[in-house]
Amino acid sequence: MSxxxxxxxxxxxxxxxxxxxxxxxxxxxxxxxDRNRDDWRTFxxxxxxxPVSLGEHFRPRPPPENGDLRAVVSRSIAVLTYPYRAELIMxxxxxxxxxxxxxxxxxxxxxxxxRCRVSLGGHSLTSLAVWxxxxxxxxxxxxxxxxxxxxxxxxxxxxxxxxxSTA
Numbered sequence: 713m714s715x716x717x718x719x720x721x722x723x724x725x726x727x728x729x730x731x732x733x734x735x736x737x738x739x740x741x742x743x744x745x746d747r748n749r750d751d752w753r754t755f756x757x758x759x760x761x762x763p764v765s766l767g768e769h770f771r772p773r774p775p776p777e778n779g780d781l782r783a784v785v786s787r788s789i790a791v792l793t794y795p796y797r798a799e800l801i802m803x804x805x806x807x808x809x810x811x812x813x814x815x816x817x818x819x820x821x822x823x824x825x826x827r828c829r830v831s832l833g834g835h836s837l838t839s840l841a842v843w844x845x846x847x848x849x850x851x852x853x854x855x856x857x858x859x860x861x862x863x864x865x866x867x868x869x870x871x872x873x874x875x876x877s878t879a
Contacts, residue, residue, distance in 0.1 A: 713728075713729050713730070713731055713744070713764060713765065713766055713767055714726065714727065714728045714729075714764070714765040714767055715727055715729075715760045715761060715762075715764045715765070716760075716761035717755055717759055717760055717761070718759045718761065719759070720793070724761075726748075727746060727748065727753075727755070728746070728747045728748055728767070729742075729744035729745060729746050729747065729753070729755075730744055730745040730747065730770045730772070730773065731743070731744040732744060732745070732772070732773075732775045732781065733775070733781045734757070735754075735781050735782050735784075735785040735815075737782075737785060737786070737789065737814060737815045737816040738814065738816055739756055739757070739758065739816075740756070740757040740758070741754045741755065741756055741757065741785045741788075741789070742754065742755040742756075742757055742760070743775075743776070743781045743784050743785060745773055752776045752784060753788075754784060754785050754788040754789065782815050783815075783819060783821075785815060786815035786816070786818070786819045787819050787831070789815075789816050793833065794833025794834050794835060795833075795835065796833060796834050796835065796836060796837055796839075796840055796856075797831065797832070797833045797834075797856070798830075798831070798832055798833075798834070798840045798844065798853065798854075798855065798856065798859050799829065799830070799831055799853075799854035799855050800829070800830045800831075800832075800844060800851050800852065800853055800854060801823070801827055801828075801829055801830075801851060801852040801854060802820075802827065802828050802829075802830050802847060802849050802850075802851045803826065803827055803849055803850040803851060803852075804826070804827070804828065804847075804849040804850075805822075805825060805826060805828065806820050806821065806822035806823075806828035808849075809828050809830060809847060809849065810828075812847060812848070813830075813832075813847075817832060817843075818830050818831060818832035819831045819832075829854075830847075830851075832844075837858050837859055837861070837862035838862055838865070838866070840859055840862065841859060841862035841863045841865070841866045842866065844859070844863065845863070845866065
């Protein structure tokens with residue numbers, strides 16, 4: 713399959729891909745092996761220009777992430793696109809955490825029956841701190857260390873607000 717694609721930065725490129733599937737996260741994404749880059753890529757469907765050339769037949773490759781295309785898209789759009797990133801261990805089952813977050817916001821990886829690893833991105837350390845606290849489960853910060861500073865500042869603001877409040 714070949715098509716013209718407009719990236720997030722408005723750069724237009726030609727792509728020659730072997731599609732494996734579509735994923736919906738609020739927008740539709742095509743997951744495909746990009747022959748020109750020799751790697752798996754995600755393409756937002758509304759950025760694919762028509763006409764699309766279907767091209768030649770190909771032998772399907774084993775899909776990335778053991779076929780979990782949602783995880784492929786999530787990693788592509790939830791973490792890598794943000795200037796700040798965090799890695800956490802959540803003390804809750806992966807299914808419970810994943811149900812509370814869009815794949816456009818974080819990736820969730822099962823560690824065992826009671827814990828999961830979460831990778832998320834944000835526009836600031838403060839937004840990551842708020843987002844982390846909003847999961848509503850106990851957690852550990854794997855990184856970055858600056859997130860711990862942001863969490864402490866958030867705790868201080870919340871403590872101050874609680875001490876001033878009368879409701």
